[in-house]
Amino acid sequence: MTNLTVAKLLKSKPLQEVEIKGWVRTFRAKRFVALNDGSTLNNIQCVVDFENTDEDTLKRITTGAAVSITGELVESQGKGQSVEIVVSKLEILGDSDPETYPIQPKKHSFEFLRENAHLRTRTNTFSAVMRLRSSLSFAIHKYFNENGFNYMHTPIITASDAEGAGETFRVSTLDQKNPPLNDDGSVNHKEDFFGKETNLTVSGQLEAETFAMSLGKVYTFGPTFRAENSNTSRHLSEFWMIEPEVAFMDLAGNMDLAEDFMKSVIAYVLEHNKEDIEFLNDRLLNEEKTKPQAERSELSLTEKLTFVTENNFKRVSYTEAIDILRNSKPNKKKKFNYIIEEWGADLQSEHERFLVEKHFKCPVILFDYPADIKAFYMRLNEDGKTVRAMDILFPGIGEIVGGSQREERLEVLKEKMAALDIPEEELWWYLDLRKYGTAVHSGFGLGFERLVMFVTGMTNIRDVIPYPRTPQNAEF
RNA sequence: UCCUCUUUAGCUCAGUUGGUUAGAGCAUCUGACUGUUAAUCAGAGGGUCCUAAGUUCGAGUCUUAGAAGAGGAGCCA
Numbered sequence: 001m002t003n004l005t006v007a008k009l010l011k012s013k014p015l016q017e018v019e020i021k022g023w024v025r026t027f028r029a030k031r032f033v034a035l036n037d038g039s040t041l042n043n044i045q046c047v048v049d050f051e052n053t054d055e056d057t058l059k060r061i062t063t064g065a066a067v068s069i070t071g072e073l074v075e076s077q078g079k080g081q082s083v084e085i086v087v088s089k090l091e092i093l094g095d096s097d098p099e100t101y102p103i104q105p106k107k108h109s110f111e112f113l114r115e116n117a118h119l120r121t122r123t124n125t126f127s128a129v130m131r132l133r134s135s136l137s138f139a140i141h142k143y144f145n146e147n148g149f150n151y152m153h154t155p156i157i158t159a160s161d162a163e164g165a166g167e168t169f170r171v172s173t174l175d176q177k178n179p180p181l182n183d184d185g186s187v188n189h190k191e192d193f194f195g196k197e198t199n200l201t202v203s204g205q206l207e208a209e210t211f212a213m214s215l216g217k218v219y220t221f222g223p224t225f226r227a228e229n230s231n232t233s234r235h236l237s238e239f240w241m242i243e244p245e246v247a248f249m250d251l252a253g254n255m256d257l258a259e260d261f262m263k264s265v266i267a268y269v270l271e272h273n274k275e276d277i278e279f280l281n282d283r284l285l286n287e288e289k290t291k292p293q294a295e296r297s298e299l300s301l302t303e304k305l306t307f308v309t310e311n312n313f314k315r316v317s318y319t320e321a322i323d324i325l326r327n328s329k330p331n332k333k334k335k336f337n338y339i340i341e342e343w344g345a346d347l348q349s350e351h352e353r354f355l356v357e358k359h360f361k362c363p364v365i366l367f368d369y370p371a372d373i374k375a376f377y378m379r380l381n382e383d384g385k386t387v388r389a390m391d392i393l394f395p396g397i398g399e400i401v402g403g404s405q406r407e408e409r410l411e412v413l414k415e416k417m418a419a420l421d422i423p424e425e426e427l428w429w430y431l432d433l434r435k436y437g438t439a440v441h442s443g444f445g446l447g448f449e450r451l452v453m454f455v456t457g458m459t460n461i462r463d464v465i466p467y468p469r470t471p472q473n474a475e476f
Numbered sequence: 477u478c479c480u481c482u483u484u485a486g487c488u489c490a491g492u493u494g495g496u497u498a499g500a501g502c503a504u505c506u507g508a509c510u511g512u513u514a515a516u517c518a519g520a521g522g523g524u525c526c527u528a529a530g531u532u533c534g535a536g537u538c539u540u541a542g543a544a545g546a547g548g549a550g551c552c553a
Contacts (some may be wrong), residue, residue, distance in 0.1 A: 029512045047511080080513050104487065104503050105514065111545065112487070166552065203553090228551060229477060241553065337549085349549085402553065447553030460546090472544085
């Protein structure tokens, strides 16, 4: 393996002899190869002496072919690039039949590229998106590492479905056609691989709480699975989630952490992935031009990102938000599909969008939600009606973070579980945390793909994960 | 799961009121040209009009059912 990359060559001064391998993006005028190796968005131009190269080799320089090029790095004679390689030796490593190669040097629709997801990272947009995904993932680990968090691997296969975060995928090795049955005709899971009913995890939160109550500050970053039949541009059946959990931290601290975290990782990619963000910014600007004036967004991608890093998130209680919504124009003129009347109503995405995009025009943290519309483990406030939950809403994305201070009082937690028919036997270990050395603690969950969407400006979640799993689709 | 829209060449799309041999741009191939930047010019090949059934003398076009894709809603991250 050589350390030489196109990214390094493009920043280099002239060099006597260089060898570089990559894939042909275009071959113009039998002379100019645009070569890309994935290290950067940009191609390096390689100038072929076509008069002294045999015809067979020239014909095999086609879009998508893998080649090895040796030559001299010189200042470019033409405009459009500062340096180029004068080719002395060109070797075809892998041919690419132009009759059948699906990625043409032209614009493709994202729908078409999704069907060719194994090749779509050979385009500028998807290589930029996936480099950003990788960079963001690193920024997340870096942030937690520098702030004293321990990285925890929570189990993928779990037995409890107690959280009720949606439909789960069952994990079983029983014979599907002829499973062992109980006397009452139900499937006997005692004979299953784990001796009980198991499923793919919907969240690592409950396990993360156990580590928070011993290691103090922990986070998980791994795949989660939901078998919901959701067909939207914001949902996946398999997605990656980041879940920090911190002992002795209350809801206010949780909001501080979430805001600082979001600002920090976005600032990281703004600094380290300038080229890719600029490219995606320009791509969006061009796309916006095709829309009518009224539908265009006020801020460009880079402006939106710097806006997040430089402004404080607006913190608003659920009760205040209901007042704002109740007195808002769309509510009075009945423009909302769901009219806000009573305290206690769940907010719909149209309401969240109104608050973020029209009213406050910045990221918003909503907190202290009615207990009835939130999960059982959230800390009940002294008013007995609300819980210490918080959601962060981002423009264009909606809910990106959901978190809470956890209920640390054993008796209150037991009452909540009883009210919701959650059997204590299933979560005995979770209750133990409240029996032995219980303490205030908090955490949140962040959908990684939604963060990648925000940072790249992509509008379909299937375009920010390598191989999306959605209902009726598990190709690749 | 619900609502709406879409499905015609490798890709993006047009196709009139149901009427002869289904078109364009790009891509591909052949030739010309050669310091190009989505190169240019000339020519050629390329179609199970998503599937099935129906109406009709005749269906890419109309009807019904199904499949796939997209957008929105719900659920959520």
